[in-house]
Amino acid sequence: MGKTKNSFKDLIQHTEFTLGAIIVLLFVVTSVCTDNFFTMYNITNLMKQCAITGVLAVAQTFIIITGGIDISGGAITGLACMVLALLQRDTNMNFWLTLVIAIVVAVFAGFVNGIIIYDFKVPAMIATLGMSTIIRGIIKIISNALTVSGLDKRILNMGNSSIFGVLPTLAVIWLIVALIIFLILKHTIFGRNLYVIGSGINVAKLSGIKVRNMFLSVYALAGLLYAVAGIMLAARVQSALPTGGEGYDMNAIAAAVIGGASLSGGRGAISGTLLGTILMVLINNAGVQFGLNTHVLEITSGILIVFSVTMDMMKNRKKA
Amino acid sequence: MRDTRDTILKIENVCKFYPGVKALNNVSFELKKGEVRALVGENGAGKSTLIKCIMGVEKPDKGRILMNYNGEWVCNSNALEAQKHGVYANYQNVNIAPDLSIAENYFLGHQPINKLGLVDWKKMFEDSKRIIDKFEMKVNPTDKIRNLPIAMQAMVTISKIAINDDIRIVIFDEPTALLENEKVEILFKFINELKQKGVSIIYVSHRLEEIMDICDSVTILKDGTYVDTKPIEEVTKDSLISMMVGREMSDIYNIRHMEPGEELLRIENFSDSKHFKNINFTLRKGEILGFVGLVGAGRSEIMRAICGVEKRLTGDIYVRGKKVNIKNPSDALKHGIGFLTEDRREDGLALILPIKTNINMNSYDMISKHGVISLKKETERAEDYSKRVNVKTPSIMQLAGNLSGGNQQKVVIAKLLCCNPDILIFDEPTVGIDIGAKEEIYKLMEKLTAQGKGIILISSYLPEVMGLADRLIVMAQGKITAQYGKEELKNLKEEDVLRKASIED
Secondary structure: OHHHHHHHHHHHHOHHHHHHHHHHHHHHHHHHHOOOOOOHHHHHHHHHHHHHHHHHHHHHHHHHHOOOOOOOHHHHHHHHHHHHHHHHHHOOOOHHHHHHHHHHHHHHHHHHHHHHHHOOOOOHHHHHHHHHHHHHHHHHHHHOOOOEOOOOHHHHHHHHOEEOOOEEHHHHHHHHHHHHHHHHHHHEHHHHHHHHHHHOHHHHHHOOOOHHHHHHHHHHHHHHHHHHHHHHHHHHHOOEOOOOOOOHHHHHHHHHHHOOOOOOOOOOOHHHHHHHHHHHHHHHHHHHHOOOOHHHHHHHHHHHHHHHHHHHHHHHHHHO | OOOOOOEEEEEEEEEEEEOOEEEEEEEEEEEEOOOEEEEEOOOOOOHHHHHHHHOOOOOOOEEEEEEEEOOEEEOOOOHHHHHHOOEEEEOOOOOOOOOOEHHHHHOOOOOOEOOOOOEOHHHHHHHHHHHHHHOOOOOOOOOEHHHOOHHHHHHHHHHHHHHOOOOOEEEEEOOOOOOOHHHHHHHHHHHHHHHHOOOEEEEEOOOHHHHHHHOOEEEEEEOOEEEEEEEHHHOOHHHHHHHHHOOOOOOOOOOOOOOOOOEEEEEEEEEOOOOOOOEEEEEEOOOEEEEEEOOOOOHHHHHHHHOOOOOOOEEEEEEOOEEEOOOOHHHHHHOOEEEEOOOHHHHHOOOOOEHHHHHHOOOHHHHEEOOEEOHHHHHHHHHHHHHHOOOOOOOOOOEHHHOOHHHHHHHHHHHHHHOOOOEEEEEOOOOOOOHHHHHHHHHHHHHHHHOOOEEEEEOOOHHHHHHHOOEEEEEEOOEEEEEEOHHHHHOOOHHHHHHHHOOOO
């Protein structure tokens, strides 16, 4: 008996449990109380809304685990999206090659982030803030600050297609990305070392971890995920906007933090981030169904962020 | 004989509970004015909790702590009140602002103010300089804490107390853990001075020799309960230990020594730009090689250079007679050199990660294929090694930061052992851990040398290093000034070693 009690206690201790409970509750209440929430159209839409932020949030999670932060995610996503659109509109390049180039550009941007942060010792917040501003400038130059349409049909179709008629392709991509990163974090040396770095650079160095390689790989890998998000963004918007991806990075950071990632490093999990993403999107979607003002919903999201970090802090204090 | 001095502090039936732990269970005792009282007990005996209660940082769940303030009995319910009533403490974990100067740290929270209501920097620096000189620290008030060696940082927290005018009770929590002998003397002078002024002192230390030297009386705690308070004349080191631990221990340094075998490590012509010069030594199988020196003698720096943590200018490393190239800590591990660093919280452990990850983190490649870790082996290995070094924990999923100092150190050692190194470098392995855990670590060293490993032991605590080592190297200012073999060690006196360690250029 005592054991069951304990394991239930353990369960509540988990961020995932709390988040899951809130999500289910919110889902049920909104389904019962409103007409348009639990409809095929809205649920599909909900999943699509999750997808892009979700991919960025996954990237953000492993960066936050190392004790870093990346606020250039939205900009790099926008850049990948714009590069893709320009190549597909203005050149006759092979479709796959355009994808590869968009990916290479984003990975390179992430790699440069890593160099600035590790080699030049610029705090991640500042380095990526700078990178974000630079990239926004680049996007406007290459696009003349205009919306670019004329994307390849395959991209356009992807935005509206679904698998088995229920799961939007975009959501599937999100879940696959999340699964891959989940496996990396749990099962590989690379993943485990991220946590060690986040809990202390000195410890990591003395444990023989090649910290510089890790930093560069982490930010480059984030770049790769941003490229995926950029392609998804092109598919969802059916064009590339000069402002594409704006605001996504902050939502992604929020989702990771709500999911239990600690900005001081060393803690975070993909499962939490997934639920954090869903909760963020769900609150907005449900709020709209209830006819709440979207500005009020912004306030709600803000409160949620502060609240979840407060909970986390209190939990830690109790332990210490 | 009855003590006629006034009572300044009354601790009455104090209880403090944490989830699952009775940190303090009905503790009562009194402290007299001008008394130097030692507070001893193993880690987890409740010393730190009691100090926090006295300082008003924590509230007792039951009982009360009263202080005689000018004839009135007052209760300090928070840290500010305690300070107002002249109660000060230096905490065990150096808690100072690392990016501020020494002067700013001295006056943290009560900076002197000039007529304009601005910070009076001139007065602040002058007063700080006075304290620095008093403690013979040879630093500037403007020096940043971060740039000071850790021993000097500890000295800053101690000397900080002297800045106050109205001091009534001072609590020293392990003040000498990081200090070399010369600074310990200065601390003792300070304590005596306070005592002469009628200040009462609670002195927490694991070093019983010190307690016998400077304390008037001693209070023993064990597992959160009060054991006894005795005048210092009525106790011996052994009787103290048996009261603390609940068992007799005649000589904790008495370990079995091995016959040294073949050469494991040879260091030739090691020099860096400023910490050490032309260092040569060898380490053999089954041997414990002790390194002694004052802080700044360059002992840790040599070890850090051997392991590729810091750079060196010249010098070669030979492992089992073969010259090796070590550029970073991972090379050192590959060549079988495991390094237990001085600062386990900063360099040795990932405090917010579980024991399991900590034990495995040096050597994930040994239980992985193509970068994919075998989770089963990870758990098995953590269980196995935490048992081998006897980590006391309900689960290997416990976070390293929640363990006591002794168990943390055992986790670091387990981590090193996972890589199966032949050469182990232990830099201050027993700093801030209790006698029971110390003894376990010594036994572990015995076991390791019996397996044919060689151990380099750096310790600032002479009885420890002289008691354990097979051979002793003394350093001063970056150079080796003396070496003692097994036979010489038997009749060696601490004074002789100290003299060699304080040779000036």
